[in-house]
Amino acid sequence: MATPSSKAGTKGVPRELRARQMLDAATEEFGARGYAAASLPAIAARVGVTKTLLHQYFGTKEDLWVACLVPVGDRLLGAVRTAMGPDGTTPQTPLRVLDAIFTALEGRRESWFVLYDTTLPPGGEAARTAAGYRSAIDRLAAAGTAELLSGAGSDDPLDADALLYVWRDLVATLVRWWVKHPEETPEAMTRRCARLFAAAAALAPEGGR
Template identity: 40%
Template sequence: MAPRPNAGTKGVPRADREQEILRVASVAFGTDGFAATGVADVARAAGISKALVYSYFGSKEGLHAACLAEAGGLLAAEIERVARDGSAGVERGVRTLAAMFAVLDDRRHLWRLLRDPSAAVDGPAAEVVARYAARIEALAREGVLELLGDAGITDELDVSAMVRTWLGIVDSFMDWWVAHPDQDAGEMTRRVARLVTALAADHTRRLAARTPRREDAAP
């Protein structure tokens, strides 16, 4: 008699089975949202029993928190890698976005998972999101301090405002990209570089137009 598809983990190492459950659950949560996804849906997609999912993660909330931890850790690790590669200023910002596009190119559901409006606002999942958000914000602050410091700006409120602005820019670019699945990571990286370069060039041009030439300033 052939074994049932959900008969258990026989022959599959626990770590491998856990990763498979997380992969399937992340797709489900990131596609349909936390509220619309049940443990039975995940178990069915993974070809295992609900009892097995519960034995690994304890609850739907525990499974969701584990998915968020994996997604958040993946993004934070990429952002940290760019922070240590020697790039700075605007280049660091563009390289950070490029890294995020690359790591999520074939799994954009992870961004939707992290931004799910139906997720609980407290409990284990919210704690995981808050932890990784703080980690990413600290990296953003590091980059902003470097950028503004080069311009001689040290005011704490300026720094705080710029950190919020940069994080908002990142979220906006990522949301737009996820909503345009025809755009791959390479195309999106080129788009960001093009737009940022255009903004920087416009600022430089306007600044030059307002600055008097030396011969004009002479008495």
């Protein structure tokens, strides 16, 4: 997990670096506390700047949240797209996707909770931007789960819908567990998931029905 930002202050710090420090601190605060509970004074204090300077750089609290979200959303969406690849879904695709997610989040694991923040004010730019990223990731997941089921002999759309729900919750649960275990590297998490998948497959009845 990322360590708390040091109070760097403002003297002699280049503008680009200062902005990066603010975004890092804001991502930590929003990820740990959620949009509703996060505070601009607390974010400013993490960096050693004033709330006024934070406003000058990023505008409102919602503007700052969106500035934190975009790199997170781009990184995760790109990672999932790359992991799924151009050649269709295989039984190894879920593990590749999980590995890509863990790798993309390493060093900033709390950023997952920025994208999947349940405390966003409805109807605003923050909610719309988050919804766009979530929908894009969901579309990739839906295509992948449908292909997996088709390969297993199921063309029931309700099977696909149910598996999509399971996949969403599984990924979120695994990330939450990972955040509580900072000693686990992305590679270790992927190996753990492989063992869990193998154990789950062994519990399935013969014939898969």
